[in-house]
Amino acid sequence: LGFRLLATAGTSVALERHGVHAAVLRKQHEGRGLAGEPTTVDAIMAGDIDLIVNTPYGVGTRVDGYEIRTAAVIKGVPSITTVQGLAAAVQGIESLQTAPATVRSLQEHAIELNRLRAAQVESIRSMQKSRAEER
The missing domain is CATH 3.40.50.1380 (Methylglyoxal synthase-like domain)
Incomplete structure (x- = not known):
């Protein structure tokens, strides 16, 4: 360091x-x-x-x-x-x-976490759909 x-x-x-x-x-x-x-x-x-x-x-x-x-x-x-x-x-x-330090409110942090979780769920659903179509 x-x-x-x-x-x-x-x-x-x-x-x-x-x-x-x-x-x-x-x-x-x-x-x-x-x-x-x-x-x-x-x-x-x-x-x-x-x-x-x-x-x-x-x-x-x-x-x-x-x-x-x-x-x-x-x-x-x-x-x-x-x-x-x-x-x-x-x-x-x-x-x-x-990277420089950034500051954000707890509410902003929660919004970002929810966005990431939603994207993760969508990705999982998409993979499941692709697998189902392959069968």
Whole structure:
């Protein structure tokens, strides 16, 4: 999708297994590295993060999750906390990259769905009629 990814070490390894590169950030409970490597919260607070995907698993996740969510709220960074949410976000981003977003009312959406359903029913009837005529 064209994004630069940052991830903690374990997540980075998992992503690499699937051919996705991610620069490594330290977990919050690990603190900064000896060479000053930033933690996830440091990166959020520095404005280096535009979207957070945090599906906690493993050591320190409760405290880290709280601090990540707090930093996200302070900096106004959206957060995704489930794999299902991530899948939906990816679909939405892919869709926006291929076509501009459109807005329509629920009523307009219902009209379009009804039109598509009617066309589908007509197509099925047409196929059934053709099959009957072949017999």
